[in-house]
Structures are given as structure tokens and as C-alpha cells.
Amino acid sequence: MAKRKRLHAAEKLQQKSAKIPKQEVKIKPVRHSDDPHQKKPKWINKQRVLIFSSRGISFRDRHLMSDLRTLLPHSKPDTKMDRKDKLLVVNEICEMKNCNKCIFFEAKKKKDLYMWVSSVPRGPSVKFLIENVHTMEELKMTGNCLKGSRPLLSFDKNFDTQPHYAIIKEIFIQTFSTPNHHPKSQPFVDHVLTFSILDNRIWFRNYQILEEDGSLAEIGPRFVLNPIRIFEGSFGGPTLFENPQYISPNQYRKQLKLSTADKYKNKQDAKTAHQLRHAKQGNTYKVNPTDDIFQTLPPEEAVGVEKKMFSRKRSLRKIGTVKRTP
Amino acid sequence: MSASINTMELDGESDYSSSDEDNSDYELQKAFEEGKLQAGLNYATPVPKTCINNKDGMKAKLTELKIDLKWVERMDSVNDPAPLAPELEAEGIVAEDEISAEDEFNRELRFYRQAQAAVLEGVPKLQKLSVPTRRPDDYFAQMVKSEDHMKKIRQKLLSKKVKMEMSEKAKKLRELRKFGKKVQVEVQQRRQKEKKQMLESVKKYRKGTTDNLDFLNGDVKGDNKATASQQQGRGNKKRDYKNKKFGFGGQKKRKKWNTADSSADQRGFKRSKSGEKGRVMVNMNKKRPGKIRRQKERNKK
Numbered sequence: 001m002a003k004r005k006r007l008h009a010a011e012k013l014q015q016k017s018a019k020i021p022k023q024e025v026k027i028k029p030v031r032h033s034d035d036p037h038q039k040k041p042k043w044i045n046k047q048r049v050l051i052f053s054s055r056g057i058s059f060r061d062r063h064l065m066s067d068l069r070t071l072l073p074h075s076k077p078d079t080k081m082d083r084k085d086k087l088l089v090v091n092e093i094c095e096m097k098n099c100n101k102c103i104f105f106e107a108k109k110k111k112d113l114y115m116w117v118s119s120v121p122r123g124p125s126v127k128f129l130i131e132n133v134h135t136m137e138e139l140k141m142t143g144n145c146l147k148g149s150r151p152l153l154s155f156d157k158n159f160d161t162q163p164h165y166a167i168i169k170e171i172f173i174q175t176f177s178t179p180n181h182h183p184k185s186q187p188f189v190d191h192v193l194t195f196s197i198l199d200n201r202i203w204f205r206n207y208q209i210l211e212e213d214g215s216l217a218e219i220g221p222r223f224v225l226n227p228i229r230i231f232e233g234s235f236g237g238p239t240l241f242e243n244p245q246y247i248s249p250n251q252y253r254k255q256l257k258l259s260t261a262d263k264y265k266n267k268q269d270a271k272t273a274h275q276l277r278h279a280k281q282g283n284t285y286k287v288n289p290t291d292d293i294f295q296t297l298p299p300e301e302a303v304g305v306e307k308k309m310f311s312r313k314r315s316l317r318k319i320g321t322v323k324r325t326p
Numbered sequence: 327m328s329a330s331i332n333t334m335e336l337d338g339e340s341d342y343s344s345s346d347e348d349n350s351d352y353e354l355q356k357a358f359e360e361g362k363l364q365a366g367l368n369y370a371t372p373v374p375k376t377c378i379n380n381k382d383g384m385k386a387k388l389t390e391l392k393i394d395l396k397w398v399e400r401m402d403s404v405n406d407p408a409p410l411a412p413e414l415e416a417e418g419i420v421a422e423d424e425i426s427a428e429d430e431f432n433r434e435l436r437f438y439r440q441a442q443a444a445v446l447e448g449v450p451k452l453q454k455l456s457v458p459t460r461r462p463d464d465y466f467a468q469m470v471k472s473e474d475h476m477k478k479i480r481q482k483l484l485s486k487k488v489k490m491e492m493s494e495k496a497k498k499l500r501e502l503r504k505f506g507k508k509v510q511v512e513v514q515q516r517r518q519k520e521k522k523q524m525l526e527s528v529k530k531y532r533k534g535t536t537d538n539l540d541f542l543n544g545d546v547k548g549d550n551k552a553t554a555s556q557q558q559g560r561g562n563k564k565r566d567y568k569n570k571k572f573g574f575g576g577q578k579k580r581k582k583w584n585t586a587d588s589s590a591d592q593r594g595f596k597r598s599k600s601g602e603k604g605r606v607m608v609n610m611n612k613k614r615p616g617k618i619r620r621q622k623e624r625n626k627k
Contacts, residue, residue: 007378043398070470124387136471139482146461147468153402154444160404163384170391173402180399188461189401189452192441199427207441212459214408214442219470232387240384242377 008034008085045179046063050094052078061113063135067221070136071206072176073148073184075103083277087116087235094120101175102234105130112249114219116223116235117171123233124240128225129249131201136220143208143217149186151206156196164230164241165197191219200245201226398455403447412489 042101051069053062057080069075076097081104094102104116113133118125134141153176159169168305178185194205202225207216230241247255297306356364410419420432427433441489449459471479527541573581615623 045393045395119391122390124384124391137475140481142479142483144469144471146475147470150401151402152444154440154448154449155402155404156408156440157404163381163388167384167388167391169402170388173400174391174393177400177402186467187458188465189448189457189459192444192448194437194444196437196440198425198433198436200429203433203437205437205441207438209445209449209459212445216438216441216445230384231429232383238383239378240380240387241621242379244375244377278359282489 004098018066042181043179043183044181047074047101047174047179048097048099049075049101049103049175050078050097050099051075052093053080054107055080055083056110057105057107057113058110060133060135061105061107061130063134063137064130064221064223067136068103070147071151072178074178074182081105090118090235091120092266101171103175104235114228117175118234119171119174120234123231123237124167124171125231125234125236126171127228127231128202129228131224131226134220134224135220138220141218141220143191143206143210143219145191145208146186146188146217148178148182148184149188149190150180150182151176152189152192152209153177154192154194158197159195163228167240168202168227169195177295192216200243397451398457401448401452403444405440405443405447407436408443408446410439 049072051065051072055064057065065154069077076099078093078097081093087104087106090102090104094100100120102116102118102120104118106114108114115128115130116125117128143310153173155169155172159165161271172195190209192207192209194203194207196203196205204217204221204223204225206221208219210217225245227241227243228246229239229243231237298309354363407422419435420429422436425432425436452459469476524541527536530536531539
């Protein structure tokens with residue numbers, strides 16, 4: 001009886017194995033205990049990105065941050081960090097959150113946004129100034145893609161020319177490309193992230209792949225990254241690179257102010273100079289000073305004191321008449 | 327120069343600054359004598375900022391940072407912008423190096439082309455690795471932008487399109503109107519010319535230079551009629567009728583008088599419409615039946 005049962009069980013097992021589709025890994029009917037366990041070869045690249053910001057971030061920047069969070073399924077959020085905390089604290093936060101990459105948005109003066117991209121335990125880290133932010137919410141971006149689908153990354157040729165761009169490229173690849181078979185990711189590739197260098201800045205664009213022959217639609221967000229510094233460590237350490245073309249927004253605003261101040265000053269200077277010049281010259285039009293002497297009123301038109309000034313002598317006429325008479 | 331510095335160093339630090347000043351003055355004087363300096367053309371050059379650029383350190387860091395993984399894990403590519411579509415190779419598209427950040431059209435086109443190149447390179451690679459690039463139509467999942475948002479986008483696109491169409495239409499109308507005006511002016515000019523010709527020929531006839539009277543029933547008149555009818559067809563019907571009825575332009579006096587011909591003309595006369603007399607006449611055609619017949623008729627009713 002027991003034999004029969006075992007036989008049944010064996011048959012059932014066979015039937016079950018027949019039902020399993022061919023693609024699956026076939027498990028051998030007999031396995032030794034010291035055989036290595038066959039794992040499914042899947043999620044290897046375990047990059048986790050912590051995306052968060054400091055306090056005092058503007059709404060637009062917050063939307064940009066949330067856009068990045070939706071685009072990167074391998075990201076983790078965190079609460080905003082206090083402004084007073086030292087930046088090195090971020091490293092500890094990342095460690096606590098089990099992340100090895102970090103995108104940290106640092107807002108200053110409620111108008112300037114800086115972005116740190118860092119590889120956490122050992123560096124390097126790059127600090128950017130973010131300019132020209134357009135979020136995904138804007139209606140001019142017509143594309144759409146799956147949430148969590150993996151992007152193709154496209155870099156400009158200039159990224160290979162200089163070592164600081166090479167470092168930036170590598171760190172971007174590791175943070176922005178979604179790991180293959182990440183549990184939160186979708187199995188299709190339907191958008192492209194492009195990084196291009198123009199005007200010493202890095203321009204970020206996100207396009208949907210409409211057709212595979214290369215027609216695209218922009219999804220957003222858009223932003224421009226102006227690199228400031230590359231540090232050897234994560235959020236600190238010795239500087240590897242400093243951007244000579246970078247002008248801080250404070251300095252820029254100061255220049256603007258100065259230029260307007262100069263404008264006012266120049267105007268005032270010009271005014272005083274003009275006055276001085278004209279005081280020296282006196283008249284601008286050459287006038288004969290004797291012209292005024294013979295400007296006298298005829299006695300008929302004279303009023304008040306003027307009457308005493310001039311009186312026509314009748315004798316003059318008489319003289320004339322005298323002359324005429326032969 | 328170097329010698330003088332040496333002596334300065336020997337002198338000691340206390341009068342370093344003063345001697346240095348003297349020295350620089352002397353140098354300036356000398357330069358001025360030689361004619362290298364000119365008044366009013368000198369300004370302090372800003373000292374260039376010294377920026378750190380530790381290339382070796384960066385290279386070392388890069389090798390440390392790199393992770394050895396297959397391409398599928400990274401999916402990166404370095405591309406030049408894709409070749410332009412033939413229909414886009416028109417003027418106004420700036421060469422690669424001359425694109426300025428302010429020129430939005432060319433800038434965006436450049437980024438777009440770069441993305442295109444990435445797609446053209448990346449998609450076949452992915453297909454070779456059997457990574458799906460097209461989402462099947464029955465695969466539904468959460469999208470980056472919600473359905474509401476996409477609806478808004480669609481509405482905006484539509485309204486933009488409508489606006490464009492409207493403006494195009496208005497433009498066309500304006501053009502047409504302009505053209506119509508042109509035609510009108512031309513017609514007026516032609517008419518004036520014809521009139522002038524006519525008057526001239528009349529003058530000539532009067533003077534006796536010609537005794538040709540063809541111009542009176544020449545083509546000119548026919549043309550005139552045609553244009554008039556054209557104008558009528560185009561214009562206001564009510565106005566046309568009134569013009570016909572009461573006259574428009576020309577002499578108003580004496581025109582409406584009856585003449586012998588007009589009074590003799592009986593074309594417009596209709597008996598049935600011209601009052602009682604006519605009606606009587608109509609009745610007179612029917613003879614009144616006799617008395618007996620009439621009575622019989624009455625009895626029938």
C-alpha cells in the first residue's frame with residue numbers, strides 16, 4: 001500500500017514538472033546537499049540613490065526633485081535636512097538608508113539651487129548650480145513613459161575630452177541608469193536621458209521613444225547643470241576640480257546691481273559735466289553785444305518808466321526838410 | 327631687475343616696500359622714455375583666478391569609481407547628433423560649433439538629434455540582447471504622467487492647433503482682401519482710361535480729324551457692360567434693384583419724364599392687374615345666364 005502511494009506521488013511530480021514551461025530552470029530530480037544553489041541571475045547592479053533636499057527649497061525645485069524621484073525607481077526619499085546641519089551628515093543619512101549614491105538639493109536664499117551628486121562612502125562628489133528648471137508638469141512637454149522604465153543614457157562627445165567631464169559622466173551613469181531587473185522597474189526601455197555640454201554647462205533632457213526609427217517626444221524635466229567643484233570625498237575632501245568659468249549667483253547679482261548703479265552715476269556725471277561746460281562758454285550762439293543797444297521802443301509804445309528813455313526829436317525831421325529845400 | 331631685487335634683500339625687510347615702490351616707479355619711467363607707455367591707455371589687468379585642476383587625481387578617482395558591469399546594466403552611449411532629416415536641412419540651422427545657448431531652436435534641435443542618435447544606436451543593441459523596447463498594447467502600468475495631465479496636454483495641443491488654423495485663415499482673408507482691392511483699383515483705372523479715350527475720340531470727331539464713328543458701339547462699351555454686370559453680381563441685391571429703379575449717378579433731371587415713346591409703350595400693361603375696369607372686362611366675357619336658368623341654379627343649392 002505504501003509503495004503504491006509513493007508511486008502516485010512520483011507520477012504527480014512528473015506531471016507537475018511537465019506543466020512548467022520550458023524557459024524555467026529545470027531542477028534536477030535528485031540533488032545533493034552540497035550542490036551549489038542555483039540562483040536566478042537577476043538584479044546585480046545594486047545602486048540605490050537617495051534623493052532629498054535641504055529646507056528652504058522653492059516649489060519649482062521641489063517639483064523637480066519629485067520628478068527625479070519618479071524617473072529613478074531605484075531612488076529613496078528622505079525628509080528635508082536642516083540647513084544648520086553640516087553636509088557630512090548626509091553621508092550618515094545615506095548609510096542609514098542603505099544608499100550608495102546621493103542626489104542632494106541644497107537651496108540657498110530661497111532662490112539658488114545647488115545639486116550635489118555623490119558616490120557615498122568614498123567619493124567623488126560633484127557640486128552643481130542648477131539653472132533653467134522646467135518640471136515635468138509643464139504642458140509643453142508632450143511625451144509620457146512608463147513609471148520606472150529603464151532609460152537609455154546619451155552623452156555628448158565632449159564628455160570624453162576632459163577628465164572632469166569623464167568623472168561627471170561616470171557618476172551620472174551610476175546614478176541615473178536604473179539597474180537591470182530592479183524590482184520597481186518596468187521591463188521596457190522607452191525613454192532616453194540626454195546629457196550634453198553647451199556653454200560650459202551640462203544640459204539635461206528626457207525624451208520618450210515614440211518610434212524605434214528615432215522619433216521622440218520630450219517628457220521633461222529640463223534643467224541645466226553648471227559644475228562648480230569636484231571633491232575627492234563624498235560631500236567634502238580635497239578639491240579635484242574647480243570650474244574657472246563659474247560665477248556664483250551672488251556675484252552675478254552684484255554685477256547686475258553695480259551695472260545699474262553705474263548707469264545712474266554716469267548719468268549724473270554727464271549732467272554735471274554738461275553744466276560745467278556750458279557755464280564756461282556762456283552763450284552757445286555767437287551774439288554781437290552791440291545788437292542790444294539800438295533796441296529801443298518807439299515813444300508811442302512806451303509804457304511807464306520807458307517813456308523817459310526815448311523821445312523822438314522833431315528837429316530831426318525839420319533838419320531833413322531844411323536839407324531838401326534848396 | 328633681478329640684481330636690484332638682490333640688493334633689496336640685502337638691505338633688509340624694513341625698507342623693502344619703499345625700495346620696491348621706487349623700483350617700480352623707475353621702471354615705469356624707463357618704459358615711458360622708451361615709448362612703451364602712453365598716457366591714458368593703461369589699466370590694471372585682473373589677476374586670473376587660479377583654479378584647481380588635478381587631472382591625475384581625477385583619473386585615479388575615475389578608475390576607482392568605475393564598476394565593471396555589462397552594458398545592459400548601464401545602457402550608456404556617447405553620441406554625436408544624428409544626421410539631419412533631409413526636409414529639415416534648410417537654412418536657419420546652425421553648424422554644430424556655432425550653436426549658442428540663447429538660440430533655443432537650434433539648441434533643442436541639437437539635443438533632440440543627440441537623443442535620436444542614442445536611440446538609433448541603443449535600440450538595436452537592446453534587441454540583440456533581447457531586452458524588450460516596445461511595450462505591448464495590452465500592457466497597462468502606471469505612467470510617469472497621469473491621465474489627467476495627459477488630457478490637459480492634449481487639450482493644449484488642440485487649442486494651439488485651432489489657434490494656428492484661425493490665424494492662417496485670417497491671414498488668407500487679409501491677402502484676399504488685399505488682392506480684391508488691387509483688382510478694384512485696376513478696374514477703376516481701366517475705366518478712366520476708356521473714358522478718356524472715348525472723350526478724345528469724340529473730340530477728334532468733332533474737330534473733323536476723323537469721321538469714324540466705330541468708337542460709339544465698339545468693344546469698349548461691351549467691356550464696360552460686362553464689368554458692370556460683374557459688379558452687380560457681386561454687390562448688394564437690394565441696392566442694385568434700387569439703382570435700377572431710381573437710377574444711380576448721371577443726370578437725375580428730365581430722365582424720368584415720360585416721352586412719347588414711353589407713354590405709348592404698353593408692355594408693362596396687364597389687364598387683370600389694372601383695377602376694376604379690367605375685372606369688369608373679365609366678367610363681361612361670361613354672359614349672364616337667363617332668368618329661368620338662374621332660378622334653376624338657385625333651386626339646386
